[in-house]
Amino acid sequence: MGPRNLFLTNSPESSNDCEDNPTRNRGFSKRGDNDLDPDECMQRTGGLFGSRRPVLSGTGNGDTSQSRSGSGSERDSWKSEAEGGESSDTQGPKVTYIPPPPPEDEDSIFAHYQTGINFDKYDTILVEVSGHDAPPAILTFEEANLCQTLNNNIAKAGYTKLTPVQKYSIPIILAGRDLMACAQTGSGKTAAFLLPILAHMMRDGITASRFKELQEPECIIVAPTRELVNQIYLEARKFSFGTCVRAVVIYGGTQLGHSIRQIVQGCNILCATPGRLMDIIGKEKIGLKQIKYLVLDEADRMLDMGFGPEMKKLISCPGMPSKEQRQTLMFSATFPEEIQRLAAEFLKSNYLFVAVGQVGGACRDVQQTVLQVGQFSKREKLVEILRNIGDERTMVFVETKKKADFIATFLCQEKISTTSIHGDREQREREQALGDFRFGKCPVLVATSVAARGLDIENVQHVINFDLPSTIDEYVHRIGRTGRCGNTGRAISFFDLESDNHLAQPLVKVLTDAQQDVPAWLEEIAFSTYIPGFSGSTRGNVFASVDTRKGKSTLNTAGFSSSQAPNPLDDESWD
Template identity: 70%
Template sequence: MKKFSLKVPCFHLLLINFLDLMLNTLTFENVSCEIFAYLGSTMDGGGDGGNPGLYVIQVLFRGGGGVVSIIKYFRRLSPSHNLTLPPGPPKVTYVPEALCEKESSIFAHYESGINFDKYDDILVDVSGSNPPKAIMGFEEAALCESLNRNISKSGYKKPTPVQKHGIPIIAAGRDLMACAQTGSGKTAAFLLPILQQLMVDGVAASQFSEIQEPEVIIVAPTRELINQIYMEARKFAHGTCVRPVVVYGGISTGHTIREILKGCNVLCATPGRLMDIIGRGKIGLSKLRYLVLDEADRMLDMGFEPAMRKLVGSPGMPAKEDRQTLMFSATYPEDIQKLAADFLKKDYLFLAVGVVGGACSDVEQVVVQVTKFSKRDQLLEVLKTTGSERTMVFVETKRQADFIATFLCQEKVNTTSIHGDREQREREQALGDFRSGRCPVLVATSVAARGLDIKDVQHIVNFDLPNNIDEYVHRIGRTGRCGNTGRAVCFFDPEADGNLARSLVKVLSGAQQEVPKWLEEAAFSAHGTTGFNPGGRTFASTDSRKGGSFQRDGASHLAAALSSGADDDEWE
């Protein structure tokens, strides 16, 4: 990106840019401002009556915490500006640091929380024809010695409900649509039986082919999540001949291809980069046996559905009858279930663990009534109580993420931010600073809300509520994982968030949380709340094809079915 040495007084910047950005007034002290400009290759030069091209200003702020934040701003460039600009974005050359090969790093893991044993009492619903019997322990899964050794090194003592039911279902060769609360072990539920079958069949990575043909493709919507899945695959495959590889945007394509050509049995990928690598002829699909979609609801309703349909229709891709397709998520609205069924065999099984679409009861949820202009002060009050404990603050837009991070730095709170406009190097640095505790506060958009697993996140703050309740459930699922407890504070602006009142009350009630009286009143008075039942379940909790049979995990009899109640971000 070309740098222009333009000197703009800070007050002038505030007057012109911040008012245009519709941001609240801030007082910036000792702020260093630099302006960068970039002109896209699609610009109309504006010569003979043409339209002026767009350009982007990036304003960098160094706040009190020493953290650099970026705000991007789009404006029209007058034809009178005679600037020499590059023809397009610079080539991505970033190569991530090599991963540590020490076992202590590979097998770093969560300690189970005080509520882990409560998972045994969670209600489980399996629907579909002839589901296999659940396992009660890993020893019943008939896993090979290498996998059992890696499970032990990972600190796993006993399977979670989604693992108890998911492992035998996948091992039996059945297609699966699984729904379980965040932090419940979904990744291991599909990796363990897949790796077991690959090792039974003697699959091994080969470096002697210009076209790698993986047996497994795992797709997830964000770079952070797919990298996290890769780390789990790398851990469980440690010491075996199976080689996982991860590909995602923001890093050097050459580096990605070199990693693939070293051998690839399990390909973990984001949708865009996956289709790019297939299009380059580096990945063949004829040997594919397992297709896994993680965060499947968002994979199908956040703009990735065309890419997924293109993938399953690609040359060489086995038909759904000839492959095993697995879908995992924490929420499954009925319309998404019906859409997902297009990718699965007709006899797929539906697995629901706990209240489908429900929040984890290990997370204490607190709802605070705010106004648009009191949010920042309320945020500072909350952060005064969290100290150095890790806290994630969720906002709705990329611009707001950098704005709030800058504001907190000015208030001497070490903060960083992550969203889809930050370069991959910056995103990894932000997560690294957050994980290490250098910046105990991370301001994020939905790019970090999905499946991201960071150890010891004690607090979640929903500075801006999302547009739908499913996203709220995913956000607060960043804490309270593996039986540990957490706390989630939600800022509720009645003028902006009234449409979520009813759903929010249901989520709180379903997780046995206190519901403020003012929120119940807002829910009852909200538009379209006929038949509102605050004690009802959050979402339809059975297979959309038919009613499922609920059972307590490990019970031999069927229990009565519970009654059911009625962005602005770049994901990849």
């Protein structure tokens, strides 16, 4: 059983796939070059489903085209439908896909995870809060003083214990503070921002806006992929059940008219991908004057060169309240130093930074193994591992879209039921692939990093890095697909001596911090590729990222850490 409509090709026009890029020995580009963002990528090269299509440089599908050069040094300009007209009429087929509506029965709305055997260990995780006058953490949902309807929905959703990121983020958001939260993937970040936002909306009341031509939501939540914004929407719908708050989700690859119809029925919380959001704003279907909350999920991705310009354009849109007049919240598994600098443009100067220990790569719920496997031995090793695994749900990460299809087809030929997801698959095909994977029809999913960002799929027991990513932060995000909600998982990475040596030192650090076995050969490579200035020790290793504003911090007796930071420079600019 193989991926649907999957045919191999050696089309020379597939230049979008950086396997054709001569700038690296392996032909793989750095993160961000290899796979156009699933939300934004509308370029359909001829290689995927047997038919050639022209490039959609506008947004007939409602998302922006973000073609990048092979080196990643340049970025094609983007233009929304509102600016460039219905470009799909002249440059490509009009998108007519309308996604099926989510189930409306209460049991489906409140379907939830079984928490894993290690869920109770969350109580011992170290948390660090940076910034002035942080409100104290809460220990139970009751302490949050939420309204009865929200408490009922929390109970029906199966939430009984707060996770560390929720203990700290909920009171911070309820206090009206801006927040940058760095927490392990799968640790409850979505509920951490939705619950306090909904609590405020229920307390303050919302504008009745059903069937108004111009909708003015109070909250916009932006995330990099269609699958992730849909997950956030389903959570918002769950927690707002039985209230007058209406959540809406919009994303590219679907009919623009469908997105507009969803919005005009009423919109208080808008979950969106960047391209479709900017199109809807350009069509004057969304007004921004009532925005009280702006949330960036997977914020490191939202502020990098992939989406940073779109986010800057969003906060500069007419009517968008300034950062002093709105509450801005950022959540991610990693916050590299450069991303924290960029975030200053979006956040008030007194924002709080929450770092939850054992994040991502340092998560002890994920057993991490690194194998030395040469480029030409990887396929054979992959088949061997998958046959030993059997039907357990497994995600296989590769660096390029073309390779995702190639490996998926290869595995099908080896009688291993496999499907794939990446930015060049049509929206209905992506949904079909995820459905086949979720429900066990295809227990193996081959994916690119960007396509799998933030995906929350229950019982993913294994992650295999067929190709290691170019950065350790991306490694953290990848292995976070398993070991979610306290469940245990396993991550296996193929380390190629020809191309992965740059990762040896940070990889040893991640493994050591998580108390995993470090192969002697990997330690030797790490030692021989010493990077000046790279910190391999200190207490801070329990955190994937630390507040760049922070000076010294002290641990309190409860095992939590609280530190005071000087005010950052106001309105730090970045060009």
